[in-house]
Amino acid sequence: MHKKVIIYTVLFILIISLFSMCHNPDPALKEKTKETLLVKADAPWIEESIKISADNKRVGFTVRNIFRKKYVVIDGKQSPIYDGILDGTPKFSPDSKKAAYVAQSNKKVWVVLDGKKLTEYDGIQYGNPVFSHDSNHISYAAYIKDGWSYVKDEKVYPGKFDLIISVPAFSADDQHFSFLASVGNNKNVMVKDGRSSNIYELIPPKDTYFASKGNLIAYSAYFNEKETVVFDETQGKIYESIMKDTPIFSPDGKHIIYGVKNGENRFIVIDTKEQKYYEGIGEGTLSYSPDGTKIAYAAVKDGNFFAVVNGKEGKPYEQFMQKTPLFSPDSKHIAYGVMSDNKWFIVLDEKESAKKYDNIYELFFSPDSQSIAYTVKSGKNQHVVFNETDYQPFNTIVEETLVFSPDSKHVAYVATVGRKEYVVVDNIRQKKSYGKIKSLTFSPDSKHVLFIAEKGKTKFVLVDEKLSKKYTQIIANDTNKFFIFTPENKLIYNASRGLNVYQMEVDLN
DSSP states (O other), X not given: OXXXXXXXXXXXXXXXXHHHHHTSOOHHHHHTEEEEEEEEOSSOBOGGGOEEOTTSOOEEEEEEOXXXXXXXXXXXXXXXXXXXXXXXXXXXXXXXXXXXEEEEETTEEEEEETTEEEEEESEEOTTOOEEOTTXXXXXXXXXXXXXXXXXXXXXXXXXXBSEEOXXXXXXXXXXXXXXXXXXXXXXXXXXXXXXXOOOBSBOOOOSOOBOSSSSOBEEEEEETTEEEEEETTEEOOOBSEEOTTXXXXXXXXXXXXXXXXXXXXXXXXXXXXXXXXXXXXOTTOOEEOTXXXXXXXXXXXXXXXXXXXXXXXXXXXXXXXXXXXXEOTTSSOEEEEEEETTEEEEEETTEEOSOOBSEEEEEEEOTTSSOXXXXXXXXXXXXXXXXXXXXXXXXXXXXXXXXXXXXXXXXXXXXEETTEEEEEETTEXXXXXXXXXXXXEEOTTSOOEEEEEEETTEEEEEETTEEOOOBSEEXXXXXXXXXXXXXXXXXXXXXXXXXXXXXXXXXXX
């Protein structure tokens, strides 16, 4: 009996030791890592509230005390205690110089900007306030007496609404603003620079209706049980319906395309000009080339799908892959997935691949536009195909994890074996598995592979399979980036452990 106890004890110690060894920081990585304490908190913060400024120098978060009251801590400095702090705040301006949050006490709410209390209101909408891209302006939707109004730089603009549905957005040049609002009987209006559009039955909500360049807005709207597109504040022709997720702006922000259903006809419209009629237009297939000179989509005729590129029709197939046709970054190549005889394959520049699969899930071009990679299903397993080479199979390839290196010579992705996740680089599976892997990234010089891994509630950063210290959170900055690279080839990331927030600097040289 004593021998069994001794054996079990030794085995338990060995297992604990092995687990500890597997999760200790790698000495080589530790030696190249400089850890700097950014903030030491006095109490636990609300996990989802923590924010890091875009320059990675400032930290803000919200704390709930034992009396269920809340306060904000920015750069280690505690605010007054309030009845509540609006979720999603605090937040920093794009230039990192300003900080704002929304406080609530005694049934009133207000924005606090750089420690200064602004005007009190009866309510401020979730997702607010919003900084302009140049950080010179701040705006938000506020409830005043009997309606919602738009406030910019403390000026209340004319017009009251039943609800301001979308978070107010600035145009790319910061000279204009727009938001979606609700008026009587749940009708919708679009407001740009204080001017309300016609009243519509519904305008589908989006993060922004502005083009990524310039100051034009475009959106679809329901009108008398039909649908139209409004472009540059001008209502277009009324149709039976407009394709989901359209209109789409051209890269220069000057033109739009959208899909239309009208009776038996399906077609696209470029600005206001109707294109050729078809039996159908493939949902999720409409796109501009990066240089804006080409428009591509999938159309249906006689029950078959085919690509249409600048009006030129390709070969017909039985099915067509969503989110394709896909243009290369240099706009010189186009690829898409199709099905024929119950097998899926890729067509690149009108040339069919000889390799056929049970399904194709995702398709990618390399940064230099010379290579393609895609994920496929073959039998019960999935694998990656890189330049027509079949890589090793796994249970699944995790969606939206495949990345090319900046020099286009390498490819990495996350694959599963059972319930375990592994990183695979150039068809070689890394040795260790994790419960969850995210933010798989190559360094700018393409020499290093980085990612965040989770084991239970513990988070790690791995650089070339070398493990960092354990952390409670790995924190993205205000630009939603977990990893930042300096010109000196150093990696910056932010993390928390206990009540401390740290910034790590890893020398990748």
